[in-house]
Amino acid sequence: MKLDFKSCMLFTLFGLPLFLLLFIAALYFLNCGFSGNCTFISQIEIIHTPIPTLIPATLPSKVSVSQPETQAECMTTARTLLSTWVDAGYQETQPFQYSDINGNICQTTFADVMPIFTQANLWYDGALACDSCHNSDILLSAAHLDLSSYAGILAGGQRTSASAVGEDILGGGVWENSLLNDMLFINQVMPFGHPLRAVAADGPTIHAGSLVFVPTPAPSEAPAQEEIARPDNPGGSGNAVNLTGDPTAGQKVFVDHCQICHGEAGTDNVLNPGSDDGTIPPINPIDPTLVSSDYKTFAYNVDLFLQNGSTPEGPNAAFQMPAWGAEGALPQQEIADVIAYLISLNQ
Secondary structure: OOOOHHHHHHHHHHHHHHHHHHHHHHHHHHHHOOOOOOOOOOOOOOOOOOOOOOOOOOOOOOOOOOOOOOOOOOEEEHHHHHHHHHHOOOOOOOOEEEEOOOOOEEEEOHHHHOHHHHOOOOOOOOOOOHHHOOOOOOOOOHHHOOOOOHHHHHHOEOOOOOOOOOEOOOHHHOHHHOHHHHHHHHOOOOOOOOOOOOOOOOOOEEEOOEEEEOOOOOOOOOOOOOOOOOOOOOOOOOHHHHOOOOHHHHHHHHHHHOHHHHOHHHOOOOEOOOOOOOEOOOOOOOOHHHOOOOHHHHHHHHHHHHHHOEOOOOOOOOOOEOOOOOOOOOOHHHHHHHHHHHHHHOO
């Protein structure tokens, strides 16, 4: 039957809405069924993304910073540790002492020696442990030497069996005679195959043991003491230093013979034209290099001036100190009294 245009339009207008209604009804009944409560609809699977949850910007984030491990107090070279252990009798458990790289006295045991033979990357980066080649399989180990245990080290090298004792590598307790010293440090044959200059002359530096004693640093050289003043005139001390002086009597002697130049109680700087410093030195306070807590020393220092006098430096000093004792101008007892008076002024 041939459809005309009018029939097609009518079919489209009425058929299309009917088709849509039927399609919607089908979807509804397929998902909710005839009960109409839709309780059996499958839950949509939640897909979690791999992006982590971010900390809110308003909250401070707490970052835990690991603290570096505290280093052992004692550090030494393999050579020092081995030599001290051998010379101390190469005991397994008995402690021995050595001087570390800082000069401190440290104490350790064979337990700290063993890693020298069993730790990889110790002698240089990429180094095999010594016991990789010198292991307990005596028949296959290099030089038939076992460096993997204390018993193996003591048994020595060139062993014919696990129970045999071979060549002593510890020099009988004398490090300088030991095969270890010869191979590791004298001829530097071992570690075998090490790159040129990869191993330090004394081997690796390692931590070993604990601090026992820190030596007190030697006191620095004491500064040179200031030179004690002495009179320009030569001569030694007189008998006055052996006498007991009376400061009261000495004050009278001072006023009669000394005050004219040194001033009252010795405190004035009397002018002395022609001398380098232009004045007569005061004696209260007296030159500090003459002062001593020991009375006899103090008295001796002053007595040298009183006995021998002193000529000031300068082209033509107007005043100079007389040699009161050497010239007999004052008796020794009066000099002893003046010394006692001057010392009393400077205490």
